[in-house]
């Protein structure tokens with residue numbers, strides 16, 4: 571099952587030769603996919619349970635933040651990896667995670 575989230579955040583990539591070097595923001599979209607057997611209630615996991623964990627561990631801390639304060643080099647790849655690490659540490663059986671930085675560009679991590 572997959573649950574989608576969004577957050578707004580600022581970052582800059584000091585190593586970048588182009589415009590990404592400058593301070594700017596994105597409307598990020600995060601898709602979290604969890605895998606497992608369908609339980610007696612007919613669900614893999616309650617959408618609300620995934621939402622509670624993702625909002626507590628990732629969306630809340632990242633929303634309206636300056637991502638360079640969270641990690642040294644906040645590329646989409648490394649933000650996605652950090653999100654995966656936090657969700658997994660909180661007990662979610664994440665098997666795929668997509669982070670959309672713009673409407674056209676995303677990174678995908680797979681288990």
Ligand SMILES: [Zn+2]
Pocket residue numbers: 581590594595596
């Ligand atoms: Zn950017």
